[in-house]
Amino acid sequence: MSERRKIGIMGGTFDPIHNGHLLAADEAHAALGLSEVIFVPTGQPPHKANQKVTSAEERYIMAEMATANCPYFTVSRIEIDRAGESYTIDTLRTLHSMPEYKDVLFYFITGLDAVLNIMTWKNPEEIIQMCSFVAVSRYGYSHNRVELLPQDLRDKIIPLEIPLLAISSTELRERIRTGRSIKFMVPAAVEQFIMKKSLYKH
Numbered sequence: 001m002s003e004r005r006k007i008g009i010m011g012g013t014f015d016p017i018h019n020g021h022l023l024a025a026d027e028a029h030a031a032l033g034l035s036e037v038i039f040v041p042t043g044q045p046p047h048k049a050n051q052k053v054t055s056a057e058e059r060y061i062m063a064e065m066a067t068a069n070c071p072y073f074t075v076s077r078i079e080i081d082r083a084g085e086s087y088t089i090d091t092l093r094t095l096h097s098m099p100e101y102k103d104v105l106f107y108f109i110t111g112l113d114a115v116l117n118i119m120t121w122k123n124p125e126e127i128i129q130m131c132s133f134v135a136v137s138r139y140g141y142s143h144n145r146v147e148l149l150p151q152d153l154r155d156k157i158i159p160l161e162i163p164l165l166a167i168s169s170t171e172l173r174e175r176i177r178t179g180r181s182i183k184f185m186v187p188a189a190v191e192q193f194i195m196k197k198s199l200y201k202h
Contacts, residue, residue, distance in 0.1 A: 006105045008037035008134065009095070011079075011088060013045050013169065015054050016194060017066045018186045020167040022073075024136045027162045028109045029072055032134070036072045037109065038095075039063050043079040043086040054199055056080040065189040089123040092130040106131040107158070111138045115157060116145055124153075132156045139166055176200040 010025045017039075025037040041059045053059075060080055067073035078094050079086040088108070095101050108131045115135040118124050135146065135157050143159045167185050175182050177200055182191055194200065 004103055004105050006032055006034050006107060007101065008032070008034045008107045008109050009040060009091070009131070010037055010109045011040045011091065012042065012110075013053060014039070014041045014059050014063050015169050016059070016172060016186060016190055016199070017063050018167050018169060018172055018190075019184070022066060022070075022187070024109060024111075024160070024162055025073065026070070028107065028134045028136070028160055031160060032107060032158070034072070034107065036074055039067055039073065039075045040079055040091055041075070043082055044084065046085040046087065058193075058197065058199065062190045062193055065193060066187045068189070087122045089121070089127050089130075092127060096130060107134050108132070109134040109136065109160075111136050112141045112143060112146075112159075113138050116141070116149070118153060119150070128153050128156055132158060134158050134160050137161045173200040177202070 008025060008028050010021065012021065014021065025039070028034060029037055041056065041063050043056050045053060057080070060075065060077060063075045067075055079091055082090065092106065095106065110133065112135045115133050118127065118133070121127060133156055135143065137143070137160065146154055146157055146159070149157070172182050172185060176194065182194070
């Protein structure tokens with residue numbers, strides 16, 4: 001019997017995508033032997049309903065640019081093209097229903113801070129049945145806090161320590177707004193796109 005394919009899912013607003021996202025995806029790919037990592041830019045992020053978010057199309061283009069040179073990175077439009085708010089459970093159901101992902105093991109790659117909040121997501125019990133979680137180390141968060149989560153969720157969490165890049169999309173937007181450099185924090189193509197489109201200036 002052939003071994004089941006393992007695929008990573010990297011969800012996020014990616015506003016903008018940066019080198020920290022790419023490093024986390026690459027480390028997960030190597031550590032778990034993933035055949036590919038799918039970046040899934042959020043369409044309408046429900047947790048950012050009161051915040052200004054760059055258009056889904058521009059965030060998708062930046063994700064495409066950032067991942068273009070890596071053969072095992074792909075970008076999916078499933079959340080962008082789906083009407084309404086974007087929930088992880090809907091994305092997992094869609095991926096599981098696609099013929100090309102039949103009998104695949106999915107690994108949802110996200111920050112440890114997000115993993116600690118999974119029980120507040122929509123349909124968390126069903127999510128836990130549909131994938132494992134790669135909990136990427138985040139500055140200020142200890143993997144010891146995973147012990148506070150329900151046992152069935154703890155069993156699905158794989159801690160992943162990576163070199164800590166203290167980069168966040170929030171910080172990048174602030175740097176651009178105040179005229180500071182983001183060179184070496186995002187791929188060069190993404191930096192050029194941001195400047196060309198005058199994103200995050202206001």
